[in-house]
Amino acid sequence: MSFKGVVHGWVHRYFSDEEAVIFALLLTLFFAALIFVGSMLMPFLTAVVVSYLLQGLVVQLQRLKIPEMLAILLAFSLFMSLLVAAIFWLLPMIWHQLVSLIRELPGMLRITQDWLNSLHESYPQLISQEQANSLLNDAIRELRHIGQVLVSLSLSSLPSLLAWLVYLVLVPILVFFMLKDQRKLTDFVISLMPRKRQLMTQIWQEMDAQIANYIRGKSLEILIVAGVTWICFSWLGLNYAELLALLVGFSVLVPYIGAAVVTLPVALIALFQFGFTSDFVWVIVIYGIIQALDGNVLVPLLFSEAVNLHPVSIILAVLFFGGLWGFWGVFFAIPLATFIKAIVNAWPRALQETASSGSETPSS
CATH class of the missing domain: 1.20.1440 (de novo design (two linked rop proteins))
Structure with a gap:
């Protein structure tokens, strides 16, 4: 089959209908928005993911004969409880362990040095003293680089902290309204679509x-x-x-x-x-x-x-x-x-x- 025939077959497979062409244009606009302004849309995308997750819980609660609004409030309350637990319990504990691990790194380096020295004494033909020292010096340089990165992050953390605070406010608000007004939002998007949309x-x-x-x-x-x-x-x-x-x-x-x-x-x-x-x-x-x-x-x-x-x-x-x-x-x-x-x-x-x-x- 010629190259022209391959292209014609591909175009016929995906674009044989006028609606398919419109759908392709909409997808192009969607991915162009993701590429060029995707970083600004991250709170919205995060809220969409969380809403998808909670919508399944809302449906399960409704199957138990719980009214829709009450099911939405229960699902949203669960999300907020997990978010608060993550902020005030999980993250401080993880941060404490991370700081403790960084403090133990010098001791780990000393253990590594002793291990390399014993390896050199036991198997001098396998690793020389110069190679052991070179490996240790490379590790020290990497640790210093990590320390410099952490210092630079701490000095420039205020804008990032403000951004995260904005996210923590915006995402729950978006999640709540996406759950509450799902039908309205869906109907609005459908109203923007062409009438022929099978x-x-x-x-x-x-x-x-x-x-x-x-x-x-x-x-x-x-x-x-x-x-x-x-x-x-x-x-x-x-x-x-x-x-x-x-x-x-x-x-x-x-x-x-x-x-x-x-x-x-x-x-x-x-x-x-x-x-x-x-x-x-x-x-x-x-x-x-x-x-x-x-x-x-x-x-x-x-x-x-x-x-x-x-x-x-x-x-x-x-x-x-x-x-x-x-x-x-x-x-x-x-x-x-x-x-x-x-x-x-x-x-x-x-x-x-x-x-x-x-x-x-x-x-x-």
Whole structure:
């Protein structure tokens, strides 16, 4: 098949209907807004994610014969309670453990130096004294660089602190009105759409189901993984169990990459605390079991096959959106990639269903 034929087939598959062209223009405007003003829209996007999460709870409460407004207030109260607990209990505890870990870094360096010296004495052919000193000096330089970064962040933290305070005010307000006025907001968006929107409706229904499935499933996965990790690490007596559990929980936001990155601090803290002992082996084994159960049991239970993404797609999404918006880009990379995949999967199928329904309509 010629290149012209391939292009013609692709255009016919995705743009064979006037409504498909309008939908493509709307998507172009949407992603252009994300790219150019996405950082300013982060409070709104965060509120959308939280609203998706809470809407499932509202629906479940309504199935228990609870009035809609009361269900919304209960779900919003739960969200505010978790937010207050995170601000006044979880974050101070995590910050305290992080400061304590930074204070222990010099002692960890001394342990590393002693270990390198003993390694040189036992295996002089494996590592020389110059190589051991070079490794230690590189580690010291990296720690000094981290210290300088922390100092610069503390000096420039006032604007960031003000931004976070604004987020803490805006996001709950947006979440409440998105829950309360969901029908009004939906009707307003629909009023802006063209009258002929059968294709858009079919695509939106599939995207809505997939994205809601992802957001609710991923939130539950974070809570389960973080909770189980905290229980196991606390039972093993591992220092900084809460900090490490939080890191392990949030690592599931970026599959494969997150687990690989978080493994290093878990292994290092266990190594410095226990050394090469059975306790260290138990930490690594249990951490590996948690990761294996998450990938092979928990994820298949929480997510449908429709939202599974290939590892290459995940890496590309993290690189692209992380390069655009930094932390927030990494945070929203997988939901946006899921959103794009849902569009790609639903678009041609919706066109085919629209065409078949039109052909089956009897002529008068």
